[in-house]
Amino acid sequence: QGLKDVIGKDMLIGVALNKWQSSGGVPEATAIVRKHFNSVVAENCMKSENLQPREGKFYFDAADSLVAFARDNNQTLTGHCLVWHSQVPRWFFKDKAGRTVTRDVLVGRMRRHIKKVVGHFKGKVRGWDVVNEAIEDDGSFRKSPFYSIIGEDFIEIAFRAAHEADPGAELYYNDYSLSNPAKRDAVCRLVRRLKSKGVRIDAVGMQSHNGLDYPDLSAYEASIDSFAACGVKVMVTELDLNVLPSPKGFSGARIEQDFEYHKRLNPYPEALPDSIYRKFEQRYLELFSIYRRHRHQMSRITLWGISDRDSWLNDFPVHGRTNYSLFFDRNYAEKPVVSKIIELWEGR
Numbered sequence: 001q002g003l004k005d006v007i008g009k010d011m012l013i014g015v016a017l018n019k020w021q022s023s024g025g026v027p028e029a030t031a032i033v034r035k036h037f038n039s040v041v042a043e044n045c046m047k048s049e050n051l052q053p054r055e056g057k058f059y060f061d062a063a064d065s066l067v068a069f070a071r072d073n074n075q076t077l078t079g080h081c082l083v084w085h086s087q088v089p090r091w092f093f094k095d096k097a098g099r100t101v102t103r104d105v106l107v108g109r110m111r112r113h114i115k116k117v118v119g120h121f122k123g124k125v126r127g128w129d130v131v132n133e134a135i136e137d138d139g140s141f142r143k144s145p146f147y148s149i150i151g152e153d154f155i156e157i158a159f160r161a162a163h164e165a166d167p168g169a170e171l172y173y174n175d176y177s178l179s180n181p182a183k184r185d186a187v188c189r190l191v192r193r194l195k196s197k198g199v200r201i202d203a204v205g206m207q208s209h210n211g212l213d214y215p216d217l218s219a220y221e222a223s224i225d226s227f228a229a230c231g232v233k234v235m236v237t238e239l240d241l242n243v244l245p246s247p248k249g250f251s252g253a254r255i256e257q258d259f260e261y262h263k264r265l266n267p268y269p270e271a272l273p274d275s276i277y278r279k280f281e282q283r284y285l286e287l288f289s290i291y292r293r294h295r296h297q298m299s300r301i302t303l304w305g306i307s308d309r310d311s312w313l314n315d316f317p318v319h320g321r322t323n324y325s326l327f328f329d330r331n332y333a334e335k336p337v338v339s340k341i342i343e344l345w346e347g348r
């Protein structure tokens, strides 16, 4: 049996797919999705730079294949993401002369993008990450162009536009480091403010790009309770575990020049030692026991990738590392952690 056969009784269990996987081109990936998951999300192909690279020119082919993949393999589909300061095309904030656009122009562009995209996928996407990463770790608004040009109500405008375009779709706010109390409180304030104005918001997405020793698990668990107390569901939207050290002050250039430093960042180029694998497994089991305990407050857990071969963590913060962050190794072989999570969820 797969993860979905046990976790699926309580909530969705999903995975992010890259465009090679979601076009059906990777048979190992398709088999894993069918066995273990009931929900998929695009790792990149539904982001604005891919959907609308030039103003008014929309390219839906890759995302449409994902829709077909989800339909053919019986998967619920999440839309990721409508408004994000990253992976947004350059033209979005500039006029033809290269000047920063006015508030009215940016509101218009943002609303048009949302209306067109959400309208295109109407009835096919269960819910949207409407706004991604708008709050800083200290709880202030991120000084993104959306915030700086429009003001904090860009968030409300975005949620309203998404709802107008598909009143049946769930709407989510998604962010990272949400166990951080200042950030958690700011997101709670945001959720309450939206709700008090009658704006639809169904869930908060905790990205959960975790490591072996972060976040603090009691703070992480407290955040699940806090968001649920605001009257929304909690979703774990981008789960993975970085097993490599990320010392402060790294930079790609420095690493290429400094082999010793590189080795420190990438200490297990051949294979993950058993001792670290055990920590990795233990950490995932701790996380899933938290999710199980909070299953009534949660609606989804999504892994940010299928196999270690494809993880974004291989390229972050430097390109070409070997990370070991997911449930399937570089050859798509299942790690023992998967059956342990199934046992844990069944209460065995």
Ligand code: G3I
Residues within 6 Å of the ligand: 043, 044, 086, 087, 132, 207, 238, 312
């Ligand atoms: O597809 C192009 C390819 O044509 C080109 O040759 C190559 C050259 O670098 O780039 C390829 O695009 C890359 C893309 O991933 C697909 O592999 C982009 O450079 C790269 O920036 C992009 O990274 C993605 C990242 O978001 C962008 O910020 C990661 O795959 C994706 O996993 C990551 O996901 C984000 C979530 O959306 C939001 N939360 C954080 C999370 C991790 O950063």
